[in-house]
Amino acid sequence: MSVASPPHTWPRRHLLNIDGMTRAEVEACLDLAVEMREWRERGERPEPLRNETVGLAFYEASTRTRVSFELAARALGAIVIDLSLAGSSVAKGESLIDTLRTLRRTGVTICVLRHASSGAPHLAARETGLRIVNAGDGTHAHPTQALLDALTLRDALGALDGRKVAIVGDIAHSRVARSNLHLLPMLGAQVWLAGPPAFVRGFDDWPGVHVATIEETLDGADAVMTLRLQLERDAGAGVPSLREYTWRWGLTSERMLLARPDAPVLHPGPTNEGVEITAELAASGRSLIGRQVENGVPVRMAVLALVAGAA
Numbered sequence: 001m002s003v004a005s006p007p008h009t010w011p012r013r014h015l016l017n018i019d020g021m022t023r024a025e026v027e028a029c030l031d032l033a034v035e036m037r038e039w040r041e042r043g044e045r046p047e048p049l050r051n052e053t054v055g056l057a058f059y060e061a062s063t064r065t066r067v068s069f070e071l072a073a074r075a076l077g078a079i080v081i082d083l084s085l086a087g088s089s090v091a092k093g094e095s096l097i098d099t100l101r102t103l104r105r106t107g108v109t110i111c112v113l114r115h116a117s118s119g120a121p122h123l124a125a126r127e128t129g130l131r132i133v134n135a136g137d138g139t140h141a142h143p144t145q146a147l148l149d150a151l152t153l154r155d156a157l158g159a160l161d162g163r164k165v166a167i168v169g170d171i172a173h174s175r176v177a178r179s180n181l182h183l184l185p186m187l188g189a190q191v192w193l194a195g196p197p198a199f200v201r202g203f204d205d206w207p208g209v210h211v212a213t214i215e216e217t218l219d220g221a222d223a224v225m226t227l228r229l230q231l232e233r234d235a236g237a238g239v240p241s242l243r244e245y246t247w248r249w250g251l252t253s254e255r256m257l258l259a260r261p262d263a264p265v266l267h268p269g270p271t272n273e274g275v276e277i278t279a280e281l282a283a284s285g286r287s288l289i290g291r292q293v294e295n296g297v298p299v300r301m302a303v304l305a306l307v308a309g310a311a
């Protein structure tokens with residue numbers, strides 16, 4: 001009798017979104033991130049990406065995502081090309097696909113792409129021959145942020161099965177929220193949403209997701225995530241005024257009394273302190289915002305290694 005080969009847990013060339021991934025793939029990625037975090041702590045450098053060239057193509061602003069992808073690729077031994085867009089042919093009107101095909105011809109093998117258009121990474125994956133990692137596309141998806149959020153939650157709470165995770169604020173414009181709305185229920189969490197009506201409308205159709213008042217959403221929550229008000233995506237049109245938004249949906253230590261004692265607070269950053277979260281709460285002992293940034297590097301190491309087929 002032949003022994004069945006183990007199931008593939010990571011069969012993909014690209015990481016475009018969480019939707020369509022299996023729980024086994026997600027868990028394989030998080031487990032590898034933990035292993036890579038331990039490599040970094042021990043100062044080990046196995047360099048599984050030494051034959052890869054990673055191109056960073058950020059068509060939208062980024063600090064933590066871009067820096068952590070660059071550190072992740074370097075930590076694995078890859079050559080890293082940062083396509084500084086102001087100085088590239090993009091400034092002369094070259095199309096996204098032409099630019100990425102040029103990168104491919106120069107020897108780039110993996111492209112980390114951030115773009116204002118939802119779906120741009122899917123187009124790039126189809127048209128360029130590059131392995132594509134989505135670093136945030138429009139309001140659609142930000143899979144590596146959701147993976148690092150899940151790892152940070154798992155570090156703090158253990159398994160997420162049956163846990164109540166509250167997400168508060170500008171859900172409608174947030175690619176982070178959308179990726180988390182796929183990922184957290186997949187890991188067994190109950191996700192509760194609260195925010196201005198225009199920002200939560202329609203989300204109660206998502207499996208495993210509840211839309212409720214801020215009080216109901218925070219009540220007994222095991223963890224609370226708040227999001228930046230995405231003014232560059234016209235979020236201002238959905239709220240009467242910034243003051244009212246803060247008054248109704250801003251996270252404060254007082255409001256957090258509704259959640260479980262010591263329930264952690266997360267925010268993908270950058271924070272608008274004093275708008276969606278007080279500076280005091282963001283800097284408090286229950287804030288995991290710094291841990292989220294720290295977990296960005298090992299999670300992106302794991303994703304790059306898996307996409308390269310080098311894990």
Ligand code: NCD
Pocket residue numbers: 064065136142145175176227228268269270
């Ligand atoms: C997020 C993004 O770009 O979508 N930031 C990030 O990657 N950490 C969230 C945001 O900009 O508010």
